Amino acid sequence: MGLVQVATNTVTSAVGSVTLTGINSDDVYMVTYINTQGSVNDKYLYLRVQEGGSDNTGNNYNYAGKKLKTYSSFQNGYAYNQAQARLIDEKLGDQDQETANGMLYIYSANNSSEFTFWTTENVNRDGGGNLMSLTGGGAFRVASAVDGVTFYFESGNVVSGTFTLFKETL
Numbered sequence: 001m002g003l004v005q006v007a008t009n010t011v012t013s014a015v016g017s018v019t020l021t022g023i024n025s026d027d028v029y030m031v032t033y034i035n036t037q038g039s040v041n042d043k044y045l046y047l048r049v050q051e052g053g054s055d056n057t058g059n060n061y062n063y064a065g066k067k068l069k070t071y072s073s074f075q076n077g078y079a080y081n082q083a084q085a086r087l088i089d090e091k092l093g094d095q096d097q098e099t100a101n102g103m104l105y106i107y108s109a110n111n112s113s114e115f116t117f118w119t120t121e122n123v124n125r126d127g128g129g130n131l132m133s134l135t136g137g138g139a140f141r142v143a144s145a146v147d148g149v150t151f152y153f154e155s156g157n158v159v160s161g162t163f164t165l166f167k168e169t170l
Helices: none
Strands: 002-011 018-021 029-038 045-051 061-069 075-082 100-107 116-125 131-140 148-153 158-169
Touching (some): 002 018, 029 045, 148 158
Antiparallel strands (some): 002 158, 018 148, 029 158, 045 148, 061 075, 100 116, 116 131
């Protein structure tokens, strides 16, 4: 098995969101985001899927995960029927060291008779230099053909990061 790069986007100046397209088969896809930072302090990083080139903004997202922190005990995080999926479970800030890094494996995305599922793993650093991570997954609860993904912060812009979509091949 191997990975073939489908799309990539490196943010070098502020943008409202980052969209990766090119999901066009029932293969497993992987997305990475590296050194992702927002322009506003104390905000979550979110994900939405695209159908026909547009973000689905309905309350169709469920997600859950285990929060692993270097500075406190482990915690569970989850939400149902949301308008987006939260990728990190601690808010990031606008300081240089406050970045998010992670990957998602996406399943059944382009299959119009199945829900789209993903697993996620990430690691983040807050303004105090504390490390934290989230291991979990989510579901887009609409049986539709998903053709892309969009990343954005709950407010403000994405000011840095490299976002890459890969397709797993046999």
